[in-house]
Amino acid sequence: MSYSSGRHFLQIPGPTNVPERVLRAISAPTVDHRGGAFGRFASELLESTKEVFGTASPVIIYPSSGTGAWEAALVNTLSPGDSVLMFEVGQFSTLWADMARRLGLNVRFVEGDWRSGPTPADIERILTEDSAHAIKAVGIVHNETATGITARIGEVRKAMDRAGHPALLLVDAISSLGSMEFRHDEWGVDVTIAGSQKGLMLPPGLGFNAISEKAMGANKTARLPRAYWDWQSMLSQNKIGFFPYTPATNLLYGLRESLAMLREEGLENVWVRHNRHAESTRRAVRAWGLEVVSRNPDQQSSTVTAVVMPIGHSADEFRRVVLERFNMSLGSGLGKVADKVFRIGHLGDFNDLMLAGTLCGVEMGLAVAGVPHSRGGAAAAMEHLTAMAQQAQGTPAAVR
Ligand SMILES: Cc1ncc(COP(=O)(O)O)c(C=O)c1O
Secondary structure: OOOOOOOOEEEOOOOOOOOHHHHHHHOOOOOOOOOHHHHHHHHHHHHHOHHHHOOOOOEEEEOOOHHHHHHHHHHHHOOOOOEEEEEOOOHHHHHHHHHHHHOOOEEEEEOOOOOOOOOHHHHHHHHHHOOOOOEEEEEEEOEEOOOOEEOOHHHHHHHHHHOOOOOEEEEEOOOOOOOOOOOOOOOOOOEEEEEOOOOOOOOOOOEEEEEOHHHHHHHHHOOOOOOOOOHHHHHHHHOOOOOOOOOOHHHHHHHHHHHHHHHHHOHHHHHHHHHHHHHHHHHHHHHHOOEEOOOOHHHEOOOEEEEEOOOOOOHHHHHHHHHHHHOEEEEEOOHHHOOOEEEEEOOOOOOHHHHHHHHHHHHHHHHHOOOOOOOOHHHHHHHHHHHHHHHHHOOOHHHO
16 A cells, blocks of 8 residues: 555544544553552543533443443333334434344334434424323434434423423434533433544543433333443442443543543534534535535534435445545445435534635545536635634624
8 A cells, every 4th residue: 555645534423533632641551440540530530521411410431332322321221112212314313223122122213214303393292192101212313423414402302391201311412422512411311322432532432321310210120131331330330430340441541631622622612613614514515516415404413414426426436536536534325325425524623724625625526536516615615614713803804
């Protein structure tokens, strides 16, 4: 293989770029994970991890990928045969429902077209109809990474309350936490599921469950078998800064650093930055004359933009050209939309110029791969980025 000069552009929607500061933190020597120093470090870390979830409740950290954290949320709160309400919004919501079935749950799966997600009104209607309260949990993906479709979790909670339904609210925030607004306590989420490799700017390998008091109550009577994922054995050890098995020590050092970075930038500023990059990307897509997968403007993701490939053109071939020619990885279409969609990840440790470079790469790639489009997408994005920067600087518009 020949050397590619310059840096690789990793524009998949996770794993994301790991910043130098985090890489350096991870490179510390391993220590005794049952020693006092580690216990003190982990106690502080477990406490400070709550902030990014917007919770005062316990947050559990597993040495796992996000899929493990999905399983943990289900087996700790539910019993065999329990009904769970889930929605088809893309590949990840489909996989989560599949997991729930394999665990012996009765999944009420609301089919979707992968272009839009459920509205709070849809959820309210279904729960109101369930007057016997057979549904024990609503499992919803905050940001469906395969399609770039989001759910408004605060509104979902209100819909559940309007229906007067006692189901638990389980939320997959794997590709939104640390990038998009998220408020576990304020939104009344019962279990928030997250992973390390997206907005938290770490390599893959940590899975998270933030747990409400109500979910903790459900845990006492839940009968699905669990061992590795058991919250109680984790929480009792966490009280003294330890874990029931070997934690991913060095990723935890990285987590301390990435949380410090998010705090230094300010979580709300992080959310605004992601919104700005997403809006700029959508403007680019529109200027190219292409379509964003997510049809409803109020359901469009701030971390990933999925783009529909013109009929008769292969998204995978386009991505191959972009990788070979411009050293940039774009996300593939997953499941039903394989080869029909490509995804631009714009999350994590990312800034305006990195986005401009990314969109230039996409635009040049479209031309090189012979995909029909109009020029000027990158320019449209730059115009928006410039206007936002001018607004932030207080520069009069006339200077433009
Ligand atoms: C929304 C969402 N849920 C679940 C997963 C699965 O997580 P993992 O691949 O870390 O197991 C992903 C992975 O990208 C995801 O984006």
